[in-house]
Amino acid sequence: MSLYYEAATVLTNPDKAGGSLKSRIYKKEDRKSSPAQVFALVTEASKWSLVLKEVIEKSGLLAEERKLTPILALLLTHDLLVSKNGIAAPTNHVLKLSINRHKARLTAEFTKARIRAGFSTLEALKNAINDEKLESQDTSRKIPLYPRWVRVNTIKTTLANQLLTTFAEYEEVRDLGQILSASSRSKVYFIDPNIPNLIALPPKADLGRSSAYAQGDIIFQDKASCFPAYLLDVKPVDGDVIDGCAAPGNKTTHLAAIISEKTSQTHPRSLSQNVIAFEKDKIRAVILEKMVNLASAEHIVSIKGGYDFLATNPDSPQFANVGAILLDPSCSGSGIVGRDDVIRMHLPDPQSGRSVGPKASKSRKRKRDQKKDHDSQLSPTIKLELDESIAEETPVNEDLNERLEALSTFQLRILTHAMCFPKAQKISYSTCSVHFEENENVVFRALGSTAATARGWKILKREHQIDGLMSWKKRGFWDNGKLGNDLGTSLEERQDVLNGCIRCEKGTEDGTMGFFVAAFVRDDASAQNGFKTNDVRPMPAPLDSYEEHDYEDDEEWDGFSD
Ligand SMILES: C[S@@+](CC[C@H](N)C(=O)[O-])C[C@H]1O[C@@H](n2cnc3c(N)ncnc32)[C@H](O)[C@@H]1O
Structure with missing residues (x-):
């Protein structure tokens, strides 16, 4: 042929x-x-x-x-x-x-x-x-341009080192807009002001075959997806950290990198702090393991592949040292943006020029005898994904309202379950959804739960958030029709909670996907003492309980990405 x-x-x-x-x-x-x-x-x-x-x-x-x-x-x-x-x-x-x-x-x-x-x-x-x-x-191309966000994996290297090696020929620009409008060939980078060790490159920058990527020195991860681990602000005193919904492992390896950096600053020789990463789906757990190994995080991360985080017993001795929990549960994926590393082939119309030419x-x-060409029936533009990537989440579209109800019930269960870990002092909760139902709604309902009130869980207020995120402007919003007004909170308290919630919008000059994250901290003084874990166990699963998505991307993994 x-x-x-x-x-x-x-x-x-x-x-x-x-x-x-x-x-x-x-x-x-x-x-x-x-x-x-x-x-x-x-x-x-x-x-x-x-x-x-x-x-x-x-x-x-x-x-x-x-x-x-x-x-x-x-x-x-x-x-x-x-x-x-x-x-x-x-x-x-x-x-x-x-x-x-x-x-x-x-x-x-x-x-x-x-x-x-x-x-x-x-x-x-x-x-x-x-x-x-x-x-x-x-004009037929509606996908907004997003930068190629690259997180430098500080378990293996440093930002300074990568700028001197992988990006040695690149020039720094001071404005993200310059990155968004740059061609894929432009060698420019922008250092993100919010998240340490994160840089933005032009939308179609092709680093997929670079040795830094192949060796796990750099990781492709959307900026918004870096918020949860950073917001959790894990310190050596926090002990072990659970990642309750870990695959493909972007946030797990980010947590490990933060732990490794902080430990080397304070206790250079000892690394007793672990990330315990749960992943219910066995196939995705394999991807998680590959990502953890490639990032050289296996000495920090212990993988619980095929384990349901909801089935864990918070009082088990193996979690006695768990002081922080990151939760990034399955969601509608409505904030996900189509990556722009696809190529488009615009096809000529097979009917065009019929009246042109002598024949x-x-x-x-x-015409009638002619067998229809196979590709003349294809859509006029073929889109082809250049590289393999494993999505953090698979967007779902069908029966949105029903889906949101089932998802938010599951998300609330997982969040209130995390609130039952006796030594836990901080939790981050995130979704790549833009829907109030999966975000602020879950936060308010969790704060009103017995699990939260019994143990004194509060929202991490904006003024107590780590600098790079305290300065982030987009905050939670209230949707009157969707959550009753009778939350037992004053308007001022409600506003505090909303200010503690962080949102990212897709398609804006921020260059992020749509995302939501909030963190919770324990205030022992306000806890209603006398409760045991069993008293505050979250509600049982409803009849139309959340069902796992069919993940489309369970084929052979060929690198990791956002
Ligand atoms: C949104 S993805 C997590 C993305 C991941 N945090 C990252 O940054 O790469 C949610 C994951 O949670 C897993 N999951 C859902 N329910 C779970 C449960 N009850 N226990 C453990 N894992 C669960 C799903 O299989 C899916 O891989």
Whole structure:
């Protein structure tokens, strides 16, 4: 099979093979062309596809060359007009013959398209395409740009060291906006002012094959996802830390990094503080283990794979030293943003140019007999994920209200369960949801629970939060219709709780996903003494209890990401 047929098969994906574009190309063994050649053709042709789609449509190529599908036409036109080496096929190859017949018309349409786009030379057009300037003008593209957030893994390295090595050729910019508008080739970084050891790179910065990433020196993690471990502000005096819902492990490894940094400052030789990471889903627990090992956090993290955090007994001696708990339970995922490291291939309309060209009427006659091309039925734009990534959460859309009720019941159970650990002094609760039901609603109901009142759990007020988050402006909100007013709190207390809640919005200049986090601390003086853990056990699961999501991403793990 020729390079073009092979590349077209990768794009149409008739076997419905899962995985990213890279894994589909590089893992398939029975291919004649080299994977690098197929990958280069597909990615380069995608970059040019906005322009070439127009060229092909105006030339009437597809109306005349019935052997060509829109994808084949795009790949061949790319090599004919843009590639230095031209069409990679013998002179008498059927595909080469069919595209070469239209060389004059395609070249003329290409020149007109370039001039219409405002570029006086081919070189200027090439530069604009490489800098994705045409893509960013494409109005069909609604995904806002997000930076590529990179957390430096301080278990293995330091920010200063990474800036001198991995990012040695990069230049620092002082404004996140410069990062958001930078092209993927720009070597610029921005040091985040809120979270230590976090930097932002241009949205499509490709570090997935860098040795720093492969060795676990850097971790791709959204800024908002770094808030919970940082807000928990674990210190050596806090003892062990539980991560109740850990996979794929971004927050677990962040907790481990914070512990390792603080311990090396205070007790350089001893590391008696552990993170106990629970993950109910066995497949995701394997991913968690890989991530913990890659981050070199295995001496700090003890993984409880396949364990339900809700089934733990808080009074068990193994948790006697647990002083802090991080909870990032399953949620609707409504705050998740589609990452922008996908490539888009804009396909020419197979019906275009039917009236163009001398053979158009003849080809119309043949129309009914013609077997429909497989890829002519594809959507006009194919989106392909470049790299594999394991999401922290899988968004769900169906039956939203019912889903939110079941999820918030589960989230409240898990939070009130955490409040029962006798030595725990701090808890962080987070979701990547934008819904009040899963966020402030859960916080208020947890604060009103017997578990909280018996043990004196309060919201961590804004003024007591760690500096980088105290200064964060977006705070919790109140939704009148969704939680009764009878909470037994004054308006002032309610406002204190809302101010303690931290929100991130997606699609803003902050460059984060939609996210929520709040922390709780124990105030022993206000605890209603005399309760035993059993008295304050959280409510039993309701009939329509939360059911685990079907995680789509349980295929072979190929690196970790947000
Ligand atoms: C939102 S994800 C956690 C993301 C993770 N904190 C991170 O930053 O990479 C929620 C995880 O909790 C797990 N989970 C849900 N209920 C659980 C339970 N009762 N006990 C332990 N793990 C649970 C899910 O399988 C899922 O992997």
